[in-house]
Amino acid sequence: MGFLVKRVYDDPAPGDGYRVLVDRLWPRGLSKEHAALDLWLKDVAPSPELRTWFDHREDRFAAFSKRYVAELGSNAAVDTLREAARDHSTVTLLYGAQPGGQPRGGAGPVPEPRAGLTRRRGIASDA
Numbered sequence: 001m002g003f004l005v006k007r008v009y010d011d012p013a014p015g016d017g018y019r020v021l022v023d024r025l026w027p028r029g030l031s032k033e034h035a036a037l038d039l040w041l042k043d044v045a046p047s048p049e050l051r052t053w054f055d056h057r058e059d060r061f062a063a064f065s066k067r068y069v070a071e072l073g074s075n076a077a078v079d080t081l082r083e084a085a086r087d088h089s090t091v092t093l094l095y096g097a098q099p100g101g102q103p104r105g106g107a108g109p110v111p112e113p114r115a116g117l118t119r120r121r122g123i124a125s126d127a
Contacts, residue, residue, distance in 0.1 A: 003085065008094035012036040017090025020081070024048070027096035037094070039084070043077035 004016065008027050012019065018038045021027075024045040027035070046054070046068050054064040072078055084091045 002090070003081075004090060004092040006092050006094055008035055008096050015090065016092040018084050018088035019092050019094055020084060021094045021096075023094075023096050024051075025096075030096070035094070039080075041077055041080055044072070044075060044081060047071055 006016065008021055008023070008030060012034075019036055021035065021037050021040045022044050024042045026040075046064075050064065050067055050071065053067075054060050081091065081093075
């Protein structure tokens, strides 16, 4: 099945498969029990510098997405997601963004890969 993207505050579901939090910061007010995580992969989230530059400004989201994809291209933590995809039929990427808003300290929407990258089970990989 591949990857799903879901808000970490939503109730866990059997169809979530392997649940991975991809926020750099722990979501406010959420217990570890309710999160029901299999893995917290902070390093796959946008860098603090990129998040600071983005500043939750909608006019910067397209540029943010491109810069984030570039970060992911040289991010060793992406290999951990690829391994999860090989080991589990479904991997759910969890984030803590506000409904209708942009990410607050986390990955949020997964940008589409650009030139030089291909999609394999929902994760960009070298061609």
